[in-house]
Amino acid sequence: MEQRNTITEFILLGLSQKKEIEVLCFFLFVLCYIAIVIGNLLIMVSIAYTHTLLVTQPMYFFLRYLTLSGLCYTSTVTPKLITDLLATKKSISYSGCMTQLFTMHFFGGIKFFILMGMAFDRFVAICRPLHYAVIMSRHQCDLLIVASCVGGFLPYFRQFILSVLPCCVPNEIDHYFCDVYRLLKLACMDTSKIGLFLITNSGLMGLVTFVVSVISYVVILYTVKSYSAESRRKAFSTCSSHVTVVVLFFAPLLFVYIRPATTFPEDKVFVLFYTIIAPMLNPLIYTLRNMEMKNAIKKFWSHHEK
Secondary structure, three states: OEEOOOOOEEEEOOOOOOHHHHHHHHHHHHHHHHHHHHHHHHHHHHHHHOHHHHHHOHHHHHHHHHHHHHHHHHHOOHHHHHHHHOOOOOEEEHHHHHHHHHHHHHHHHHHHHHHHHHHHHHHHHHHOHHHHHHHOOHHHHHHHHHHHHHHOOOOHHHHHHHHHOOEEEOOEEOOOOOOHHHHHHOEOOOOHHHHHHHHHHHHHHHHHHHHHHHHHHHHHHHHHHHOOHHHHHHHHHHHHHHHHHHHHHHHHHHHHHOOOOOOOOOHHHHHHHHHHHHHHHHHHHHHHOOHHHHHHHHHHHHHHHO
8 A cells, every 4th residue: 555644535435335225224324313313302301301300310310411422422423424325425534534533432432431320320229229319419420420521531542543643545444434443454554552552442441331330230130139029120120221221332332342453344234233223222212111201201292282
């Protein structure tokens, strides 16, 4: 490959080289993105309108920020993907690529830590109920959200390293957005050590937050064994939605990032899952499995229908 120090844009190869498939995906993803926006906004507005949910239960305080970060996360990729599906030339400027890379991992990092905070909230509520009001006070919840935002900046060093790497031509990225590993393949130097650092920086952060969340739910399951049948049912009902969201988000993400810096054609499908499919399903999971959330939405709509 010929070295070039002044690359101003990247060519995105997209999801498929077949125009028929891209047109079909366009209509599908437009519907998905509309569902994502409406579903997440509905949850945020309903929680904000039903003040008792937000004030008395930290779980819904976290849920509001989780849906906000999830909406911002998918919006860093999906609108660009949708417009590119019908475009003749799929390109992104160098600065736009770096911005997309940073914002995606920033909001993804926030989502990591909020999901871990929600797992900790359920652990305290079920395993330490007498101390719940003190441990999960509003001040503590605010600190957890601030810490999640600070944690979102952890991948900054990764983006900085990528931004200073010398790139080569052809400047084609075999993906529909600026992916970390695809950018490494364009570098005009040996990136084996950098790839190891990126795995440690991104994959390990996701793995740690996933493991901590899983451990919290395992301890919860062990604790509720001695509870009555009704108490177990309530605990399972509360935690099942969180576990489902954690698995849907982390499982495909870890497959992509917790491995050597290599790329596979199947990566595009897995990335679609945690950038579009999971954010679309999350509002359904939290509303269909949660009676309080259903009541909040009904209360919000009944008020506006009067």
